[in-house]
Amino acid sequence: LAQHIGYQPAIDLIARVEGMGHRSVVDSTELTPGQVIIEDFRIVERLGAGGFGIVYRVEALNTGQHLAMKTIPGDRFENPRERVAFLNELASWIGLPSHPNLAPFRFFKTLSDRGLALFAEFVEGGALSGWIAHGRLSTLADKLDVAIQVAHGLDALHHLGWIHSD
Numbered sequence: 001l002a003q004h005i006g007y008q009p010a011i012d013l014i015a016r017v018e019g020m021g022h023r024s025v026v027d028s029t030e031l032t033p034g035q036v037i038i039e040d041f042r043i044v045e046r047l048g049a050g051g052f053g054i055v056y057r058v059e060a061l062n063t064g065q066h067l068a069m070k071t072i073p074g075d076r077f078e079n080p081r082e083r084v085a086f087l088n089e090l091a092s093w094i095g096l097p098s099h100p101n102l103a104p105f106r107f108f109k110t111l112s113d114r115g116l117a118l119f120a121e122f123v124e125g126g127a128l129s130g131w132i133a134h135g136r137l138s139t140l141a142d143k144l145d146v147a148i149q150v151a152h153g154l155d156a157l158h159h160l161g162w163i164h165s166d
Contacts, residue, residue, distance in 0.1 A: 031056060031071070038109050038117060041069065048127065052076060052086070053115075057122055067106060068122045074114030090118070092162065101153030 031054075035043045041058040044066065048055050053072040060067065077083035093105045106119045125131075128146065137143050157163075 030054065036061070038111075041067075058119075066122045068103070068120045070118045070120075071111065072116045072118065074111065077114065092160075096160070097156070099153065099156045101149050102156060 031037060031043045031046075033043050033045055037043065037058075040061055042061060044057040044059050046054065046056055047068065053070050053076070055068055055070045058067055058069045059065070072086075077086070090105075090108070096102055096104060098104060103121045103123055106121065108119065109117045111117055131137055131146075137146060
């Protein structure tokens with residue numbers, strides 16, 4: 001299917017995901033703080049959830065580094081077109097250049113339910129929605145600072161031909 005609709009990056013990722021011999025014994029269901037998963041990561045906290053899955057802050061046991069991890073259930077990939085579209089988006093994310101206003105992708109692992117765990121840089125400070133709800137953007141200068149940072153990140157994506165639809 002990927003070849004038929006012209007998505008070469010997805011072909012490469014599908015081969016990597018489906019060809020991996022090691023699968024985690026953990027699936028993509030709700031995880032709990034303190035739980036060790038994929039042998040190398042401890043769940044610190046649940047950060048939120050979206051259309052594709054649940055996002056957690058995890059700690060790498062060997063380095064102590066904190067990362068953001070999004071778990072995506074394997075059943076999200078039952079529709080071949082959705083799977084290819086998602087894998088193409090993932091391939092693009094992997095190829096993003098370093099930029100101070102983008103959270104870079106690091107790597108992914110497969111889960112026991114054929115789902116994926118995607119790992120990215122964890123950025124301290126919480127979600128923008130939390131900042132707004134708690135009045136942390138009270139001055140015009142604060143609001144402009146955040147808006148400018150978002151605009152710089154979007155500009156970097158647009159120069160690569162991406163359109164961020166969130």
